[in-house]
Amino acid sequence: MNAVVRGRIFTPDTADRAAGLLLWASAAATVLILVYIIGTIAYRGIGVIDISFILDSPRMSGAEGGIFPAITGTLCLVAVAILTAGPVGVGAAVYLTEYAPDNAVTHIITFGVECLAGIPSIVIGLFGYAFLVVYLGFGFSILSGGLALMFMILPWTVRASEEAIKTVPGDLKEGSLALGATKWQTIRQVVIPNALPGITTGVILGTGKAIGETAVIMYTAGSSLLLPESIFEPVRALPYHLYILASEGISDEMAYGSAAVLLGMVLTINLTAVTIQRYFQARSGLRH
């Protein structure tokens, strides 16, 4: 390479401008991709969305009618996942941050949480099928699907809760202990209430992940288009319904309509999480 030529063409100033342009382009591309996806889905899906699409049951395998059972199915699955992942995740996080000694076993548990987060969802789906559906005999059901989703979002719940618990100031804990509170009283009355905003945000973001998950629930929740009457009955989740509509060529229109609804649900959830976080940040900002 010729240093003189290089010096002339790429002066620090040009390099600076080029870098700025490239970085801007990367950021713009990211936003464009998002806008394009949302735009396409909304444009192609919005035509079929009306009250009856949301509130009716599908007819002719979903080629006509609505998607109410699939929306219900998704909400039921997510509810089971959150109600189980929440307490277990917070419990594990409290143990890891407050009780666990700094030793090899603790490191293995922490590493295990990370590994669980890295397991491909299809593998969790197969495990859920073998363990929940077959071995425990839960069958294709809301219970099996919800628990499989719980395996999926548990590591995120643990992580978010751990981070939230670590931000609780140590002097608050000391204040409680110095009054003669036990460790558990301190955790229950000082640590967890103060970590709750962070925990809530983490769980809601986990929900956003769970709601779009398809591979995990197709082997565990079933694909029934009937409204479930208990958690032991099968349901078809919205993303799986969408997958069937598209892959079996039942109706592209209906598939895009379902996709738009699903996207709307995910965006709503993420917005809720951000709003909660902002609210608590603003409040704590005022008081400290």
Next chain:
Amino acid sequence: MGAEDIEIESRNLNLWYGSAQALKDVSITIEKNRVTALIGPSGCGKSTFIRCINRMNDLIKGCRITGKVLFEGRNINEKDVDVVVLRKKIGMVFQKPNPFPMSIYDNIAYGPRIHGTQAKRELDEVVEDSLKAAALWDEVGGILDKPALDLSGGQQQRLCIARTLAVKPDVILFDEPCSALDPISTARIEDLINELKHDYTIIIVTHNMQQAARVSDHTAFFLLGEMIEFGETKQIFERPVEKSTENYITGRFG
């Protein structure tokens, strides 16, 4: 000084953080209903020492203690001592005001509640008495439902004192209670300490020598983990026996 006048006694207390020795053979006798000040430069072990009295060092990993701290005739370092009971009897006020992010009322009621008081009337009484004793009632009596964190720094520290009083301790440990406060708030806390010593035994760690001179009956001077000199405050400040005490008090180091 008769045995009945002694509240706390440390005997040959040694403390290590990992391999670093923070306290060396500290023996000190704390009298009942007196204010004992612990002075000395940063890192001299004075805060470490008062944290031994309510076993707050238990929370620190790698902390090892030898020697005795006698309270009510028992060595509190023994394994079977109930730290919950100990900390109920020996309260602590920290350097930075640390009210809980809850209402003023709930802050004061926190201690009594965890120790089993549930009756509303009883709690109301404790809250009022504690706030009065901490000279805060006139300012917050009408706003007990307000968040404690809305109070000023000085008010927050008096709230923390009230919170400690609500548990009805025998001893109160103050760990540099005014270091984060303005002079007026500091003066109010000092007045309060003078009031409280009629009912409580007080140990105060302070960086401020004038403060030690103003509020305490006895003073202990710490240096590099050792207790160099201990005596009547007047004697320590006017006729120190040890050269290093004199150097510190006259501002030659620290």
